[in-house]
Amino acid sequence: xxxxxxxxxxxxxxxxxxxxxxxxxxxxxxxxxxxxxxxxxxxxxxxxxxxxxxxxxxxxxxxxxxxxxxxxxxxxxxxxxxxxxxxxxxxxxxxxxxxxxxxxxxxxxxxxxxxxxxxxxxxxxxxxxxxxxxxxxxxxxxxxxxxxxxxxxxxxxxxxxxxxxxxxxxxxxxxxxxxxxxxxxxxxxxxxxxxxxxxxxxxxxxxxxxxxxxxxxxxxxxxxxxxxxxxxxxxxxxxxxxxxxxxxxxxxxxxxxxxxxxxxxxx
Numbered sequence: 200x201x202x203x204x205x206x207x208x209x210x211x212x213x214x215x216x217x218x219x220x221x222x223x224x225x226x227x228x229x230x231x232x233x234x235x236x237x238x239x240x241x242x243x244x245x246x247x248x249x250x251x252x253x254x255x256x257x258x259x260x261x262x263x264x265x266x267x268x269x270x271x272x273x274x275x276x277x278x279x280x281x282x283x284x285x286x287x288x289x290x291x292x293x294x295x296x297x298x299x300x301x302x303x304x305x306x307x308x309x310x311x312x313x314x315x316x317x318x319x320x321x322x323x324x325x326x327x328x329x330x331x332x333x334x335x336x337x338x339x340x341x342x343x344x345x346x347x348x349x350x351x352x353x354x355x356x357x358x359x360x361x362x363x364x365x366x367x368x369x370x371x372x373x374x375x376x377x378x379x380x381x382x383x384x385x386x387x388x389x390x391x392x393x394x395x396x397x398x399x400x401x402x403x404x405x406x407x408x409x410x411x412x413x414x415x416x417x418x419x420x421x422x423x424x425x426x427x428x429x430x431x432x433x434x435x436x437x438x439x440x441x442x443x444x445x446x447x448x449x450x451x452x453x454x455x456x457x458x459x460x461x462x463x464x465x466x
Contacts, residue, residue, distance in 0.1 A: 200242045200451075200454055200455070200458075201241065201242040201243055203458065204242050204243040204244055204458065205243055207458070207461065207462075208243065211465055213245070213272070214243055214244055214245050215244050215245065215274045215275070215457050215458050215460070215461035216244070216245040216246070216247070216272055216273050216274050216275070216457075216461075217235075217239055217244055217245070217246045217247075217273075217274065217275040217276075217277065217301065217453075217457045218246075218247045218248075218249060218267050218270075218273045218275065218276050218277070219232055219235060219236070219246065219247070219248045219249070219277045219278075219279060220248075220249045220251070220260070220263055220264070220267075220276070220277070220278045220279065221248055221249070221250050221251070221279045222250075222251045222252075222253060222255055222260060222278075222279070222282050222283060222286070223251075223252065223253030223282075223283055224253065225281075228279045228280075228281075231279060232248055232279050234450060235277070235450060235453060236248060238450045238451075238453070238454055239454065239457075242454055244454060244457055244458070247273075249263055249267075251263065253283045254283075255283075255286075256285075256286075257285070257286045257287060257290065257291070260282070260286055260291055261290070261291065261294050264276065264278075264291065264294045264295055265294070267295075267299070268294075268295065268296040268299065273299065274299065274457060274460045274461040274464060275299055275300075275301035275456065275457040275460045275461070276295050276296070276299045276300065276301065277301050277302055277453070278291055278292065278295070278302075280351075292304045292305060292306075293305060293306055297318075298460065298463065298464065299460060300319055300460075301319055301322075301453060301456040301457050301460055302319070302321060302322060302453075302456075303318060303319040303320050303321040303322070303325075303355070303456070304321065304350070304351070309350070309355075312355060312358060313358060315362070319456045319459065319460065320355070320359070320452070320456070321351060321352070321355045322449045322450075322452040322453045322456060323351065323352050323356070323390075323411060323445060323448075323449045323452075324352060324355040324356035324358075324359050325359070325452045325455075325456075326445060326448030326449045326451065326452045327356050327359075327388060327409055327411070327445060327448070328356075328359050328360070328363065329448060329451075329452065330409070330439070330444075330445065330448050331386070331407070331409070334407075334437055336386065336407050336437065338360065338363035338364065338365045338386070339363060339364040339365065340364060340365070340366070341365045341366070341385045341386050342365070342366050342368075342383055342384055342385045342386070343357075343360045343365040343366065343367045343368070343384065343385070343386040343387075343388065344367075344368045344370060344380055344381055344383065344384035344386070344387050344388070345357045345360070345367065345368070345369045345370065345388045345390070346370050346371070346377070346381065346387070346388070346389045346390065346391050346396075346397065346425070347370075347371060347388075347389065347390035347391040347392070347411070347425075348369055348370075348371045349390065352390040352411050353369060353371075353388075353390050354369070356388055356390070357369050360386070360388075365386065368380060368383075368384075371391070372391060372393070377401070378400060378401040381397065381401045381402060382401060382402065382403045383403070384402075384403070384406055385405075385406060385407065386406070386407045386409070387402065387406050387407065387408045387409065388409045388411065389408070389409065389410050389411060389412060389424070389425040389426050390411035390412060390425065391412065391425050392412055392414065392425065393412070393414070393425055394412070394414035394415065394416055394417060394423050394424075394425070395416070395423060395424075395425070395426065395427040395428075396412075396425045396426070397410075397425060397426040397427060397431060398427050398430055398431070399427060399430030399431050399433075399434060402431050402434050402435065403434070404434050405434075405435075405436045406434065406435050406436065407435065407436055407437045407438075408426060408431055408435045408437070408438040408439070409438075409439050409444075409445065410424035410425055410426040410428070410438065410439050410440075410441050410444060410445070411424075411425065411445050412424040412425030412426070412441065413441060413442065413446070422441060422442050423441055424439075424440075424441030424444075426438070426441075428440060428441070
């Protein structure tokens with residue numbers, strides 16, 4: 200990717216530019232933003248982090264978005280979530296110009312995803328599909344179960360799996376007899392935000408398990424996923440660890456989306 204960015208800079212006179220808006224000092228958010236900046240630096244993507252205090256008003260945040268929208272030197276805009284409670288996340292995301300929405304969260308980009316139109320795909324779902332393909336997992340015709348129905352991961356990854364001709368079931372915390380459903384999965388994607396929620400008895404032998412969750416183990420305080428790795432790993436044909444599984448693919452897809460936004464503008 201670094202070679203591609205260098206070639207683009209040579210051809211167009213500048214590198215792609217990602218602007219990240221960080222509101223507040225949440226430790227997790229600061230860590231994520233720092234990681235994104237390091238990834239940009241590693242491949243040569245110009246990046247700017249705009250920081251605003253947690254007490255910033257919604258109108259102040261919208262003004263920052265408007266300024267970035269109007270800046271021809273900015274190709275991609277990312278708002279680090281979650282935002283403070285007094286700020287309407289949906290309103291802020293909708294304020295981003297859809298052509299600069301590298302996260303794929305703008306309502307028009309969400310609609311484009313479901314209509315199979317060109318758009319920035321959400322980074323984590325896009326990364327999951329890339330990871331499965333790179334691992335040699337056949338998707339067509341497979342029974343895929345997604346645990347979680349968020350707009351950020353669960354629903355878009357279900358749509359991308361459908362686009363790959365998998366047979367997809369979307370479940371959630373209120374699904375009755377969830378274990379019966381998950382045991383039927385050949386591919387299991389878990390994004391429910393509960394530490395070690397999926398236990399060994401909920402997974403069949405040979406299942407491909409993608410763990411999207413990032414949680415703190417209430418017992419040890421260490422990072423863990425939504426899947427009980429120690430119990431599930433012996434049964435899975437493939438399983439992603441936490442940390443270090445899906446996360447790096449999400450970052451890689453953010454870099455890719457930034458480049459795509461840049462190219463769409465330049466063409």
